[in-house]
Amino acid sequence: MSAMSKKMIQNLAETLSKQVKHFNKTETQCLIRLYNALLGDQTERKVGHGLDRGKFRNILHNTFGLTDDMIMDRVFRAFDKDNDSYISVKEWLEGLAVFLRGTLDEKIKYCFDVYDLNGDGYISREEMFHMLKNSLIRQPTEEDPDEGIKDLVEITLKKMDYDHDSRLSCDDFEKAVRDENLLLEAFGTCLPDAKSIQAFEQQAFQVTRFAGAMTHKYEQTLF
Template identity: 80%
Template sequence: MSHMSSVNAKNLQKLADSIVKHVKHFNNTEVLCLIKLFNVLMGEQSEHRVGNGLDRGKFRNILHNTFGMTDDMIMDRVFRAFDKDNDSNVSVKEWIEGLSVFLRGTLDEKIKYCFEVYDLNGDGYISREEMFHMLKNSLIKQPTEEDPDEGIKDLVEITLKKMDHDHDSRLSYADFEKAVKEENLLLEAFGACLPDAKSILAFERQAFQDTTEN
């Protein structure tokens, strides 16, 4: 990046310094790399609208191509989890703060993030209906004799039995957290919304590749 004007480099560094204060899991150099990557991705956005961030389409492409996500509903929810201010763009700050949890989050951070993704209407609970929607969406349609909806309803009931500690037929955050802490595999019970280890490694290797050289 030697062709970058020093003014531009200074501004980038300033931006990195301001962002690094808010993210737990990246150092200054990594933040700088993620800003550069963000700018590259922004440059690829076809229509240069007023929005100063990655739009839903662009963001979903990243989730799909880089992290292997395929479920439209979940990708949409991940976009919303990243887009904290709900302006339909993921700003550079939202991008880096989101990735911090997405790639390197603690269990607590990931529980909070997954719950947010799964709470489709944002009322603080994952309801039977929400579970049904997500599971119906994420399970591969198997050609069977029986009505697939019945199987999913059963799955919802099994999940509730396992996770609904206060027995109010819906999952509060406390229910979800307790269940996941007892059994980590339940973290992504309603659909894959976090990247697997392999794609994290690939993404980080690519994003941070020039950190060793300079």
């Protein structure tokens, strides 16, 4: 995607703000500008494709503090809905809408999609093992650290597997999270914390906030 003119960004924001939840038109415009800047900063990018995996992973790591390579790859795939290995401007906005401001329902679906490594609609024992193995710190004194992870998988299944079929369906996952919200990120951090969200939004929407403050000040002088 080549650099967009101001008019193109405004027109695109007008269209996409009606299609994407949680952002108003001005915020949408700010996020499109940021996307455009990131594209311009992308090395060896192919014109017309979108944001590549490397650049997106840098954002996840440096801006939102995600550290697990497997999880970051899965987050990329959750954003990349058409699975073409690039994030389009619409995918960027739709992904951020859930990532930053999603409802519990939206976050449950997003987290489940991230954790369902092979995309078959279930989180299996093997998938849990791989994710927990990545996220846990091993003790050098442990004779077989994998045994501890296997035990943790069994404990997790006992708590979350409502239909007792030895795997988690989306329905199992949703019920478990609704009973205990802390289980939303049971298999690894795939959402930003409140501090990271606030910092990102302040930077991305600073023009929006300034404009809003000026409008409020102007309105006050009228009454």
